[in-house]
Amino acid sequence: MRIALFVRCLVAPLLSAVLLASCSKVETTPEAPLAATGLQNASAPGFPEGFETGTKTAYTTGSVTLGSGSWTLNDALIGNTTADAKTGNWSARVRNSGSLSMNVDLTGGAGMVTIAHAKYGTDASSTWELWASTNSGSSYAKVGSTISTSSTALSIASFTVNLAGTVRLQVRKTDGSTNRINFDNIAVETYGGTGGNPGGGTGGKKFLFDATHAETAGNADWVLDVDGGVVPRYPTPAASGITASTAETYWAGAVSAWGVALVKLGNTVENLPSGTAITYGNASNPQDLANYNVFVVDEPNTLFTASEKTAIITFVRNGGGLFMISDHDVSDRNNDGYDSPAIWNDLMTNNSVQANPFGYSIALTNISETSSNVLASSTNVILNGSQGIVTQLKFSNGATMTKTSGSQATPLIWRSSSTQGSSNIMCLSSTYGTGRVVCVTDSSPADDGTGSPGNTVYPGWTEIASHAKLHMNASLWLAKLQ
Template structure:
């Protein structure tokens, strides 16, 4: 029986398995590139550069070094880009010299994985760089990448122009990256809020938007004023699908949702960056016989700063020289901040749709009598649940946890008809981030605890909001219980 909108509500329950909720990345980084840090980070920020998808096919050389997986095998203390051999060696050496990064390469012949015992598994890294991949990712690899981001990882996607199929297998970087976003088992409903355009822009010098606070444009490696296109492409932004997406650098004459040459977004608790050409990361040096181009130092752009600031932001890094990261000074007393966390006082302290917090026996609470039950009507309907909270500025840890159960009467295995979005809003109600989107495809039996890292919002007052949106037929219920926001 479907849930009704009366005080006595019940429905038939179906059980399946629930997908994992992501962890929100923390604050941005701040580490000077022009001078060594005062002290290296206790835990280096771990970056994996891909070389498993034909990144050296043709005259490409998109590697940080020929010593793989560990570039330190070529030279342990590099001081110049030629100390490592590869067209991305300037990028790698610049990070290595800070002392705050641990770099590895996924060599050719390897498979991208997440959650395995491999030392090169994505769970062992903070950021994964895909520099102009030329081979389609397998279904398992796409799942690995998407879950990595959803659970807090940073993904750097670097495309090239359409037709740049360097190994002649029918897939160029545009196709590979669009395929990752549109045909995966985690979320194929425009998860990052953009698609890559099938263009070949011969030459342009795109300019950065006017912004003095964005951590990628104003990071510790320098101020970004623009970039270069030497046969590349752009992206079309779709903020209706993911309001976190934003363009930072635009093709000349473009703005808004079209012509974004460099864009950032979030997915789950992770971060994503897109760059429309590999020329800006090419340092002009590499293996013998390759036709390389020094875009890294091209005076028409600030490409080095853009690559390095982008890596730092994706890694959630907080460098030893201060700057970026969640909050600043102040003191912190360990505490649980949410009021009425188990809903046992009814709707007290929570805002949202009337009747969402309920004792209705159609869905049992995990503990006690009350829980929050969003959707479940089998007709077009939207429910919300939210609470506003201030994360103390001095807290270095802020973790929001809750138990979530999803069940559905939908029978499809491919279409997300009903969804639950978890978002963070600012004081004006604007969405700061969509943390994750669940759907009828994620149905499961029982409750599972999920955790979000809100450390990046230290010193801010934010609203955590859940929104359940149901289609016109067949119910899906999203049930939440036993929440907490623990800070320390």
Template sequence: MKQVFRYLAAPLLGAALLAACARQDASPQVPAATAVSQNASAPGFPEGFETGTKTAYASASVTLGSGSWTLNDALLGNTTADPKTGTQSARVRNSGMLSMNFDLTDGAGVVTVDHARYGTDASGTWELWASANSGASYAKVGSTITSSSTALSTASFTVNLAGPVRLQVRKTDGSTNRLNFDNITVQSYGGTGTGGGGTTSGGKKFLFDASHGELAGNADWALDVDAGVVPRFPTPAASGITASTSESYWTAALSSWGVALVKLGNSVENLPSGTAITYGNTSNPQDLANYNVFVVDEPNNLFTASEKTAILNFVQHGGGLFMISDHTVSDRDNDGYDSPAIWNDLMSNNSVQANPFGYSIALTNISETTSNVLASSTNVILHGSQGNVTQLKFSNGATITKTSGSQAQPLIWQGSSAQGLSNIMCATSTFGTGRVFCITDSSPADDGTGSPGNTVYPGWTEISSHAPLHLNASLWLANQQ
């Protein structure tokens, strides 16, 4: 029997509808001609130092997820004093180095490195160096970086070299104090695009928002949650995912979605709480211009004016936006705003364009399984590479209302509704050169796994169409089909 009462939201919420939740200043516009380059992740990256073993500082090579590296005056540390994401990070002392023993054949665009000082050691300095001749010679990239915190922070470097490229991380202060390095990301330089979603070779980059209360109440709308904290890079590292990897490789309600995208050759990241949503800010390693698709599943906090500008500019210049709402009166954190109100605020109260996508989210609450699907054999979201979509099940969701004559394209309606401008359950749209997909219930994406103590439900597998719908829409947003 269908469970109607899904997540219990934050305490003290008196509205009966809330107990029936689904499972679970302005920045400048970036002209398309000068937008940040958009490239695919290099194979095997990000490198999280989770595979391989090296317990001594003596120079030796070790096989990591991305390939063979030589660690000189460096080891793989797994103690409580080693700042890390996951179980290990590289620890370097004196004038030690981390050196790739393989070439990035598609070159290197933007490279990011997480860094921190070890334990109670003093601060230290380090640099990134790159070779364009298979290691015969190297040149410094960017500025010298100081690691002064025991918490990992991210340094970003613009390499922009065609292949072959090798990289080195060099500790430069020469002192015995130790530094840790983790989560090295490399964007290939095989193809350069403009704005979000530019033309690239290889897989695409998906960013899942966790900065707007997606974990509020009993929800778990992220790729991975570790002890209540959402990491930028899910752990274990994505480089360990194979065709047979289970979604339980990561722990959160969207892990099935993320693992499936990685299996298709793409890369995925969370945007952790406290991280800014920007577009065109080269000092932010998680700036939207560095990604192809931005996924936001049931936000519980309003976007700021600058965030709304960033999101809309991202889409306008080629990015893909995956919007997920829940039903009306689903405010999980008691701040006065639920996801329908938050999405409507983005679309109606911004400095870029009013009603940019040609629809709004109706303040409704429906539960039903529908087969009222658009009859189109050529629609790649309904009939794409990941399968056919014939049904959709809502477990307390809202609906979409299309503006007459707008560019929005409804795909699925309530079962008893005419295929018109209202009672829509999911739809696509375009804005500028970008694409948008909107579904107004969070239940279908829920894979039934989450943090200890959270009650989640397997919407991802409850209806056979749910996974194909989300994956086809993801690939369409990324211009992969």
């Protein structure tokens, strides 16, 4: 939150008395009722492929049966030496112009594909590519860019394949040198063939942005679109009109840039309008959380009810993604006695499902700074994902977080002066059950500077280049697209 907003948040109450243990593997299928909606993480059968089954100890061309089916390894083997980069006991090792080729079809198509890669031992850097076939291997087409492998630590490369029908994949080493590359954890999302996505997509996931908890109170507009003071379920103009060159001003909410960017990747976005219930597993509610992959709540200003807290936490436990955004202490925009840090803490500590399910709390703090104190991890896809590398996070009046000792939460960014420990956290990720959570404790980084007439908002989304990358990478991670 900017200074102008901070002053308003402080004065108004007086007059009346504001994107992760990293994981390169695709998660398991969520439990019902998400499974019944067809919106769960659709991992292709047998994937991720970690090369932990099957044996091939020589570089000579041959086929091997792996967990995901039969593959032909050309100038490649499955290795487990100390120099092989791997997350389990084994990984594939490729030299010269070798390749890893599927011999069976992915019958559900292929959406997002991620592959862990590293150079072998002391070998020099090498290059490689992903290719895909839609005719059972008769011909292949290159997918995405050529990848350079230069580190002995596993990094994640992401490819947007988005091919329906039957698909086979092939990994090709392209530089022809004797330098060797290790490959591991090949993850494949099935693809339903949504088609027509501007600029190619990441696979048609559904994102729901909350507007039921006073997200437009005061000087805020933390929704996709506001029409004449009303937040509609479907932003207008229709999302179908968005192309690769559409500006974020297509919609009028202060997080419209976020929503437009998600649509450009082939996803669906909706608001949850004021007065609509937050439920999970209620078939009579067309906007029940079970119908969505990710629930985004940007700076709530009213407490969640007991039933809402149960719905949200159960949604995450059963495989959903929750993006939590807070603001600083004493930021009560609607003067009801509760601000977003208190509201989020109440959800996590005062519910009927599980106390502290996500493993952290929001501290009652107020900081303003730009931090480059980012977790050094080339495999964390929130910080190093398909949307870019995150190097900074700017808070314009925000809170901090504290990780519970021994919890599953993963701090990602800390205050500039802080050690990378369990406190002074500005952004973190967590898991609960088969679901995922990301929390950023300032609303300014997601603010795109557009909103309802008369509201003062600021372009935090573009102010720091990392802000859009962080929120988008986190969104795709929450949706299990990377």
